[in-house]
Amino acid sequence: MNTTSPVLNRLPEEAPWYKHRWPWLLMLGPFTVVIAGIFTIWIAVKQQDALVVDDYYKQGKAINQDLRRDRVASSLGMHFKVYYDSDKQKLAGQVSSDARQAIGDIQLRLIHATLPEKDIVLYAQTGEAGRFEISLPYLEAGRWQVLVENKQREWRLGGVWLWPTQDSLALDADQTQ
Secondary structure: OOOOHHHHHHOOOOOOOOHHHHHHHHHHHHHHHHHHHHHHHHHHHHHHOOOOOOHHHHHHHHHHHHHHHHHHHHHHEEEEEEEEEOOOOOOEEEEEEOOOOOOEEEEEEEEEOOHHHHHHEEEEEEHHHEEEEEOOOOOOEEEEEEEEEEEEOEEEEEEEEOOOOEEEEEHHHHHHH
């Protein structure tokens, strides 16, 4: 009598490993990590480290002068308003002082949050009541650090403008950052 069953004698043939889905699924995780690592290295090599400052000591000493300029702006009661009209491609605004001091020429710096090559420095002559208008062909949407100071750099106003979310910006000396 034959004790082996014909069903038991027919074992399925084993397929090669690459035809199974489990090895591929297990290799997917390390493969994804390798691709992400290569992408991270590419970003690190391609992008400039814009936030690192070589002369940090000199800039640290300059902070005291900047704070003095903020205090002068506060004592003069400085106010600044600006609006960008993208249709006319003009940046218009007004600088005023509670002390009724003549404003004269101003420097307006729009500093990009992360890319220094996108920073914009504008000079304007204030007219009657401190009004000014500057031609600005394009203002990129984003978070801009705004610094306004007079030509002699005696006072300074600063703040953050989220353009175009905020269509205008108003700064007061007591509220500057």
